[in-house]
Amino acid sequence: MATLTLSKWGNAQAVRLPKDMREQVGMADGSRVEATVKDGVIVLRPIRTNVRVIRVPRLADVFRNRTEEYKAAEELAGPAVGRETL
Numbered sequence: 001m002a003t004l005t006l007s008k009w010g011n012a013q014a015v016r017l018p019k020d021m022r023e024q025v026g027m028a029d030g031s032r033v034e035a036t037v038k039d040g041v042i043v044l045r046p047i048r049t050n051v052r053v054i055r056v057p058r059l060a061d062v063f064r065n066r067t068e069e070y071k072a073a074e075e076l077a078g079p080a081v082g083r084e085t086l
Contacts (some may be wrong), residue, residue: 017044
């Protein structure tokens with residue numbers, strides 16, 4: 001737990017969040033937070049706007065345009081035994 005101090009910021013008051021505290025919840029400089037009051041307690045919650053989406057290609061698409069080098073390596077491996085060919 002950290003003890004923070006309210007400071008004057010224009011016509012409002014501000015609290016500075018320590019870097020290690022922000023890093024624990026994945027907040028960088030300039031991150032936005034949602035502030036609510038629940039049962040007499042101020043709750044700050046990071047607003048997640050930069051969600052990373054990782055797209056994984058289908059295996060068949062990856063090997064669709066195989067080079068001659070891949071084809072030669074397949075021939076060295078021997079004939080297909082099951083249904084592993086594309």
